[in-house]
Amino acid sequence: DTAVSQTPKYLVTQMGNDKSIKCEQNLGHDTMYWYKQDSKKFLKIMFSYNNKELIINETVPNRFSPKSPDKAHLNLHINSLELGDSAVYFCASSQISPGEYTDTQYFGPGTRLTVL
């Protein structure tokens, strides 16, 4: 049983194209995240949604737009892809309990995006 799944696992595309990455979690969590891992393996938060509501929006170009149709899904759409967008994108989920600091984030397998 896959807890956090992402599709596709690999994505190769040309500059200027628009692409989407999908993420689904079956853990019943209320919060989902997108992280970007660059070529030096550095991981950085991009977005976070809690119960379909955007709660974290880091300094990310407007070409990146997350969409959460329900709390089990968080998709990432990227317009006008650039060479610098090449990276591994990770989806994660957690359960935020109000008043407690007890959430652990579970990660998907990652999507390796290559922009040519």
Add this chain to the structure above:
Amino acid sequence: AQTVTQSQPEMSVQEAETVTLSCTYDTSESDYYLFWYKQPPSRQMILVIRQEAYKQQNATENRFSVNFQKAAKSFSLKISDSQLGDAAMYFCAYRSETSGSRLTFGEGTQLTVNP
């Protein structure tokens, strides 16, 4: 802003021996969580161990344990009886409630296990 620093880009250990990976962090908060994640070549991020800052007792998970020094803002990971399957990139991460539950990661330490 919180920062997490892993000063060892690479470490190596002989199989069956013990290795310690270092992590320091900078924060002005008193309540937070610290994590170690492992990323093998498969690139899956796997939680190794977590520590609540309000707990004085160091967390332990089988062969993995931490040395949490809150005053020094240090959170090292000790791997005992190292196995070939422990070879991976290890990331230290920080999270607090005021950071909106985001994880702030260190740069990672690449661990090699020699047979």
